[in-house]
Amino acid sequence: FDAATTINNVTYLFRGEYYFTIYSNGSVMPKGRKISYHFIGVPGDLDAAVTTRDGITYFFKGDQYYQFGGGKGKCTPRPISSHFRNVPNNLDAAFVYSKDGLIYFVKNNKFIRFENKGKELSDYESHHLGFNLNLHNLKAAYSSKKNNYFLYDWYYFRVGEKGWPVEEPENSDDNICSSKEFDAATTISNVTYLFRGEYYFTIYSNGSIMRKGRKISYHFIGVPDDLDAAVTTRDGITYFFKGDQYYQFGGGKGKCTPRPISSHFRNVPNNLDAAFVYSKDGLIYFVKNNKFIRFENEGEELSDNESRHIGFNLHLHNLKAAFSMKSNNFFLYNWYYYRVGEQGGVQDQNNIDELLKCNN
Structure with a gap:
């Protein structure tokens, strides 16, 4: 659907030039009706819609909004910026949050809370408010x-x-510090995900940590447990690897379904040790059998001299996972990690307890 909102206990789902309704008793109107017939002046192919607690509905498309109710007759377009200060155009969604009654907009994977003016929320603020979802x-x-x-x-x-999410299973008893080893790691929208067994843990951009594990299968539908590696490209597509299969999350894909690694990542081996996007050149690098494999259209195994030349002056024996965050590259081992700087070269080596703040 393009947009949705609830007006007088009836939920309206908008698709193209039509809308459908779900009534408060659960019955559904399966046949679409013309938006223009019931919401005069409102266009098709909406970006978002929201109804405030005082019964005013706002429709959004491009850089315009349309007000329905509140003493307005026919809906006429007005610039979003004229009423919704600091709210972007071409929205992804909008809703009134039951927790505080405020309007929240969504754009580019970020929540924007509106209270007199829009304020984009950090990932930590969003999770703190209860939005624990991608x-x-x-x-x-x-x-x-x-x-x-x-x-x-x-x-x-x-x-x-x-x-x-109310259907979410309880947090695991597993604590991020119960083991220093992880199967895979990657950073998505400034949040670093550490995967271990069937659970994942998160480190936010401000350094705060979600210490209890959550089910991988709940947030990354179709992705298996016990991963080999994970990597997120600069255009926001995440790839998970296990055995000879990979799973794509994002990039227009819905549920993650397995595909052969060889079908997309030519000359990249199965049963990988780690993967990451190098901050120096933005390319994907895989690790297998103590060797770096640079991927640019196809995989190319680097010699030790080539690896050192581009800044990888570290050993790979017992490497468990790797990820990039804030222009740094982290390599996780049994109990310690290396941090490689933006332009290469090991900047420091520390106990993983320091990264995870296990002694705090």
Whole structure:
């Protein structure tokens, strides 16, 4: 769907030039009706829609908004900036959050809270408010009966009145510091994900850490446990690797389905040790059998001299995972890690406890 909102306990789902309705008793109107017939002046192919607690509905498309209700008759376009200060154009979604009654917009995988003016929330602020979900490929959002629904390609999350996806399984008893080894790691939208077994842990850009594990299968649908490697490209596509298969998350893909590594990553071996995007050149590098494999259209195994020349002056024996964050490159081993700077070269070596703040 393009947009969604709830008006007088009826949820309206907009697609193209039509809308569909879900009533408060759960019954559904399966046949679409023309948006222009019931919402005069509102265009098709909307970006977002939201209804405030005082009953005013705003529709958004491009750099324009359309007000329905609040004493307005026919909906006429107005610039978003004229009423919604600091709110961007071409929105992804909008909704009123049941927790605080404020309007939240979504754009480029970020929440924007609107209270007199828009304020983009950091990943940490979003999680603190209860938005523990990814926004990649979010299509629409709405609130109904004190719940908040986030619609994607083929699935949805329901976030409860006080936040957090209510269907989410309990946090694991596993603590990020219960082991110093991880299977894989990658940074997505400034949040670093560390994978171990069937769980993942997160480190936010401000250094705060989610210490309890959450199920990989819940947030990365279709991705298996016990990964070999993971990497996120600069255009936001994440690849997970296990055995001879890879799983793509993002880039227009819905549920992650396995594909042979060889079908997309030519000359890249199976059963990888690690993968990361190097801050120096933006290319993907794989690690296998103590060797770096640079990927640019196809994999190329680097000699030891080539590896040192581009800044990898470190050993790879027992490397468990690697990731990039804030222009640095981290290489995780059994109990310690190396940090390689933006232009290469080991900057420091520390106990993993320091990275995970296990002694705090």
